[in-house]
Ligand SMILES: CC(C)[C@H](C(=O)O)[C@@H](O)C(=O)O
């Protein structure tokens with residue numbers, strides 16, 4: 001198969017972890033007889049520095065013409081303490097999501113038996129956790145009208161959802177639930193928000209199309225609690241953009257394996273794969289960042305974007321092997337036994 | 353001193369736990385020579401059943417004329433699966449907050465050494481946690497314009513904040529930080545929301561009035577993570593209404609002592625004290641609910657509303673004694689050693 005992949009390394013440790021993912025993908029391609037063409041493009045602070053724009057048109061063209069996008073991380077400390085800066089890396093991210101129509105962010109949280117003791121939660125609370133959030137990614141308060149009134153003294157952000165936006169996200173949720181344990185939780189704040197009431201009534205109306213799926217409705221504050229108490233009681237969760245931002249990050253740390261969590265952002269045309277972790281600026285260039293989340297994102301890409309399940313399994317298996325044999329970066333290694341980012345990448349290639 | 357207290361027991365276990373708090377307050381009053389007048393009033397589902405309104409005008413009058421309000425819990429399952437019901441208990445809560453001007457919700461999360469093993473978090477993560485959230489309670493997306501367009505196909509909720517609203521909440525935050533370890537964290541989403549940028553710039557401008565307070569700014573998603581990872585790294589946190597709803601609930605379960613967490617909602621005129629837990633309908637009338645959160649809320653009332661610190665300490669001490677001696681309800685008791693709600697109340701009165 002010919003695979004045409006856009007490669008957006010981004011900022012901070014992005015380029016280093018992306019490099020390892022490229023090595024692993026190339027090795028998989030050789031092994032399974034595929035031909036990958038990588039098209040690199042600029043995003044984030046790197047793109048602002050180069051062309052003054054965090055998501056340049058040229059990058060958008062490259063993404064549109066690719067079969068999938070593999071993404072590193074964006075964000076740079078020089079923008080962090082100046083939220084009112086005119087151009088910010090985050091704007092690139094939001095623009096990219098919107099322009100590529102990536103309306104569903106798929107974020108699994110699962111545990112690796114060998115890493116379970118890294119979790120801040122007690123073993124009996126976290127064991128067996130295997131859940132997936134589907135976060136709506138191109139609507140809600142992120143994209144509603146926002147601004148100031150009264151000479152800057154009053155600020156507003158508008159949260160807007162249409163029934164069609166809820167339906168297309170919920171459809172993915174029901175479909176995903178059907179491939180798993182058939183449990184779906186709709187997370188909202190329907191006791192206060194009108195948009196949440198629209199979410200709830202829309203999902204309720206879809207229940208009859210998926211009679212096998214058991215649907216529950218929970219308020220966002222209750223989910224924020226239960227995720228810490230009994231994360232293993234959830235399977236598939238669907239939610240709106242802002243709730244998803246908060247809850248998926250909360251979920252990502254409970255497993256103790258944040259450095260390993262992949263994600264996908266999908267729409268009806270395009271698909272993007274990226275690790276959950278950020279650009280980790282302090283570690284830039286040190287060859288110490290954990291590349292496994294990016295490599296597991298590449299595995300998701302083989303599976304979801306190309307339908308190549310065997311290839312995806314091959315990557316997951318070799319990652320499991322590296323964990324079992326302790327070929328890991330310093331965040332996961334025992335004292336004095338840490339491998340470098342690039343060494344982990346090389347080991348995976350050799351052991352594929 | 354003459355103390356005039358409005359008593360809103362509410363729904364579910366509300367009346368049972370409130371009864372114990374009343375006993376304890378009366379005993380404290382006798383001991384320290386105060387005279388309490390209790391004025392009971394209806395709220396929540398109980399008020400809807402009686403007069404068709406979850407926060408009747410009569411209740412509002414009683415609250416306005418009291419020195420403080422002691423509140424149980426509201427909510428009833430018959431409203432839970434019908435979020436579009438015309439009258440809901442929650443509306444009473446929101447109306448009460450708004451009409452009494454209770455703009456700051458004060459929510460401490462702390463640990464009791466004897467209960468630390470109840471926490472879902474590992475001991476080393478939770479030990480030493482002692483933080484307070486100040487949640488804005490009468491603004492933001494809860495109270496902005498909301499509704500439908502396009503024949504019901506589009507829903508919207510508007511989030512609005514004025515600089516003055518942020519200032520009065522932040523002022524309480526800085527003042528509270530000054531009485532503690534002088535660390536203040538402003539939680540926002542300033543990389544996306546205009547209201548958050550107003551929050552951040554307003555707090556930044558107030559920093560110079562409190563040069564001793566060390567202020568940090570963190571995004572809400574990052575806080576949702578750090579609360580699980582290192583809750584003991586926080587002291588005072590200030591945030592807007594919806595973020596506060598989610599994060600204070602998340603924080604409340606990490607200590608393992610949710611059944612013990614009190615809270616206060618304060619404004620410039622009125623003050624209300626209530627346990628953090630809900631109405632726990634399954635336990636209604638069984639005399640098994642934990643009354644300690646309500647009793648500790650009464651301790652907060654003596655301290656914050658009446659300036660009676662010794663009285664507040666007396667309540668906290670006797671609660672600590674009951675915990676140390678295992679005089680606790682089934683949620684905290686060893687097998688077959690549970691006390692009834694009313695027995696715990698009686699024991700506290702005897703041991704004051
Ligand atoms: C960087 C920021 C705008 C972004 C978001 O809030 O969506 C990030 O937190 C995420 O979850 O991808």
Ligand SMILES: CC(C)[C@H](C(=O)O)[C@@H](O)C(=O)O
Pocket residue numbers: 191192221442445597
């Ligand atoms: C019941 C609900 C409206 C309320 C809120 O969201 O404020 C509750 O969750 C709380 O935190 O007091």
